[in-house]
Amino acid sequence: MKGIVFDIQRFCVHDGPGIRTTLFLKGCPLHCDWCCNPESQRRFPQPLYDEAKCIGCGSCAEVCTRGAISLKPAYHIAVKICRDCESHACVEECYGEALSLAGRTYTVEELLETVERDQGFYQFSKGGLTLSGGEALMQTDFAVELLRQSKERGIHTALETCSACPWESIRRTIPYVDVYLCDVKHTDPEKLKAETGGNAEEILGHIRKLRKSGAYIIGRIPVIPGFNDKAEEIAAIGRFFLESDIGEVQLLAFHRMGEPKYRKIFREQRPRKRQALTGEEMQERVELLQALGLQASMG
């Protein structure tokens, strides 16, 4: 079975216990304004362009049989033209690595071969495989197969999900996932809809249901300036976790590491109007959740 993965990161120490390898599956049902992996959102592979590394040799345009690349007036790739390209010759030909490909097709076996390379590190650290995205469950069959075979090979599994997908997709993973990392971005349906396109009722409902099935869930809250960073907003999410019988919550600090990526895919990112919380303010939010009775920490 094949699927599209846009990144494989070894030695991940923040997404689940121990030392892990995280596979980032491409495609996402949401379109969060602050997304730090904008190249993850579309389903199909797409080239990323890094101007700083480009030596202007033009080889990419030469080898593109579809004429999707224009060098002037500014470097541009017409993503719509190349969306179903299978050769990616432009990327292969770019020795400077100014072009890289977000999204390559892999078989389950290929990926697990890489994942298994670090088996020794998982054993000693109690780590394993994490599926992330995008939203891993956009490729449900592929994700389930990865998880199933990992368990077969004795690898600990974690699934990071936004839960904005059919319940059936989530349900199918239950036998093969040791720990779920479930994002909740907001409890207010309108706000959530406006900035992410997600359906709060569906998302929260899925998480409750998943927990009731006996799954081990770690709750996660990405703290976004001007969206959900007010104390009462964080508290509302905290109460949801508490009521759902989810005791462990991680707050993820806002960062701007994704910003350059928007330029790389020729998109513009709407700047956030508000400043990110300071370290101290983040600590206050952690304490607020702890006061509610949650085992909260900075992720």
Next chain:
Amino acid sequence: MEERVSRLRMKNLNQQPEICSERAVLVTEAYEEFRALPPPLLRARTFEKLMKEMTIWIGEEELIVGNQAEKPKGSPLYPEYSVDWILKELYTFDKREAGRYFITEENQELLQELLPQWQGRTTKDRALALLPPGAREAMDSQAFLLSPLSCGLGHISVNYERLIEYGLTGILDEIRERMEQCSYKRPEDVERHMFYESCEIVCRGMLTFAERFADLAQEQSRQYAGKRRAELEEIARVCRRVPRYRAETFQEALQSFWFLHLCLQIDSNGHSMSPGRFDQYTYRCYRQDLEAGKNPAELEELLGCLWIKFAEIGKLRDALGSLAFGGYPMFQNLIVGGTDSHGRDVTNEVSLLCCKVTAELKLSQPSLSVRWHKDCDERLKRAAAQVARSGIGMPAYFNDEAIVPILRKIGCSQEEARNYCEVGCVEPHVAGKMEGMYSSGFTNLCKILEITIFNGTDPVRNQKIGLETGEKFEDFESFYQAYLKQQDYIMGIHAASVNAVEYAHSTMCPTPLVSCFVDDCLEKGVDVRCGGAHYNYTSPNAVGLANLGDAMLAVKRKVFEEKKYTMDQLRQMLLADFQGYERERLELLHSVPKFGNDDPKADAMTRRAGEDYCRQFKEYRGYRGASFQPGLQSISAHALFVGSLGATPDGRTRAMLVSDGGVSPAQGRDKKGPTAAMLSVAGLNHREATNGALLNVKFHPSAVKGEEGLANLCALTDAFFRQGAQHVQYNIVDSETLRDAQKHPENYRDLVVRVAGFSVLFTTLDAVLQNDIIERTQHSGI
């Protein structure tokens, strides 16, 4: 940290390294006074004179006493080994960027007067006179680096335990007995007797030295009332007791150890005098003190005081040496943990205390190492991880399961191998049994590659230094074989040069003091420099292995398999330093897999090159009947080759450094994180690298924060070592901190970083090494 130790520490950090001329004066006098004596006795009498006449002091609040120079961090001079560079640089020592030493005008004048008479009479002069043909040319091109040319050889861990357990009286008894057995019916006993005499003189010299400290402490005590008076009286008592007799208290054990350790460095200025398994031979006294009801905090304070003394030892190096060994490192390798001869873990309270004191003091000396094995005490693992996280690049982790078999392979018994320690950076050693000649220099692998491409000629200097192995090659294999021929040729010259250095030292500067503490010198009646040790090795090292492997694979792919470029075209690009060939450079750099990414092809090539290096060098035999035991550790010698090495086919331009450490991937090329890099490194043939294989891994602090971070650090080490690797060390510091330290050195006086096999204060490094440390791959944990 005890307040006293904290104050001593600040004093040490603020102390400026300074050149001390006293030793040079005394040695010059001694060589005049004793000029009739043959070398062993001349050396012994010279040492004795130093012991009797050098200035001694006891610093305020000190508990462990004994000084190397007139001031703390002062560096004495050793004119008997070389003077040419001192004279040349006399007026620039206090102006250079790295390894700066203050010097007074009086001393400049005095040395200008004194040192010229040594010219032509030093070990360096003799070694140079004995160099084989071709050596000068190869050394000018830096095909290899003859690092031991200018100083004492150092690099040993002696049997400190013998001193602590038996005292000098025990050793003197043995010397006397053996001397009496000498018979003038045997011609060889003339020299043996002379050797025993020299041993006796140095031991007596050390006793005098200790007595002087006892007298001084006694005298000083009179100025005080109360606590300091009692302390000084105790120091006086201790110095009258040790090193003469067996130590009975922890303070006696530390003081006895320190006298010997210090005297070894006063006698000869080789660095890497290594304490070895310190936690084992001091433990009896620690235990006795505890049982006698002493307060553990006081014992910890004593250890802290000793750590400060380690940081006072200084060694003046020439300008080039200061670049290679930036930051005043002394490589005093002190190892804790490990097993007994049955393989049982022997971690004790002193092992843990050594970790604690090292993490708290954050000094660059001693170099703390930890032995790791599958039943390693969890408390030690945790304590070691905490030291690592303190960001000082220590400890160095060593894998018993890799190193014990290596020592077995080179001839040690199981018992000896399990008692191993490390010398300098990562040289496996059995204390008091071996002379490994670990400062046998460095091979510049990429220079050998360069002359293979250019038919025996160094293109940078346009000088023929190698063999003519041709310009055209049928296939990759014949190119690789040509490389091996060049490598063997350079190794031959290198080996003969090391032997010349050793010959000069054995005939001019034998080391009776070291010999008293290394088996079987006393038994055989032969100095350690002349082959008295039970085990004798010569141990050269390779620099730039990752670049060599990467470049070989690039040549194989692009020239021979894809036939994209001819050898002529490649030569053109390299000669042009890739100017006008940027796309080609990037192709060589990025379209061919690189070592350090857990890629089987790239890793296999580097493994092959490393194996061949070790295998070829083992064919040579050294002075003292030693076999050559090569290692894959470059320390920071890689920084030296900038400028003398041209561009290489791995896409490296002339201005870029070759890989650091020894087996670390080339800078910035390990893109798949530390686990992949570690698997690549573990895939090398560690059994062949009998003189050690060194890996630096650099982390951002975020990767190791919290309890989980400590656990992950231990897990990384466990998993890496399970694969058979020898060594790893972690540098945990963020690049922003380092950049800020470059801009505001004044705020970072105590920032210690790991350079390679050693840690130094970051701000004392020169800009090239500073930038190199910042640029080395930094794994942040994703």
